Amino acid sequence: MSFWPQYCVRIVGLCALVAMIVGCGTATADQAAVAPTTVSDIFDPGVPNATPIPGVETFPVASSKHTTEPVDYPQDPPVGGPHDPSWQRCGVYVAPIKPEHAVHSMEHGAVWITYSPDLPAADVEYLTGVVSGKRYILLSPYPGLTDPVVASAWGAQLRLSDPKDPRLAEFIARYAGNGPEPGANCDSGVESTLPG
DSSP states (O other): OTHHHHHHHHHHHHHHHHHHHHHHHSOOHHHHHTOOOOOOOSOOTTTTOSSOOTTOEEOOOOOOOBOSSOOOOSSSSOOSSSBOSSOBOSEEOSSOOOHHHHHHHHHTTOEEEEEOTTSOHHHHHHHHHHHTTOSSEEEEEOTTOSSSEEEEETTEEEEESOTTOHHHHHHHHHHTTOSSSTTOOOSSSBOOOOOO
């Protein structure tokens, strides 16, 4: 009779050993739940848009190639696409800047705030105060702008009738420094403006 208890202990031990060995090659349900997922390195402006900012439009950007030729962008102001090999240094400009330079800066994570050249001086002063001293921001007049103020980032845009609209600060907080080239430089670059 002593044979059966010893035999059962050995079988149970063997089963436990086999279960351990087999378990090493497969994930349990708990392990599968915490397994890392594959993350794409393609920038999608909709991803940081988990809680949408009312009025923000997002656009697919098909190309980010460099070109020294003028680009006819589908959005005005542009929100991405082919651009000049040189990027615009982030900061405040009192004259229009080359869109192809600004688009390259947006690829680096810049938010480009453009305003109508006939925007009242007090509003321009307000915008200057909002962006001064902040990284990844461009501010410049934009001839032919149909809205008083437009904030653009790579693949995203917000049109505003009032520069004091609180959505501008939300747009800056969400998109400044968040472009398809994370960590890219915007503290240097060309500082040229277009002839007046």
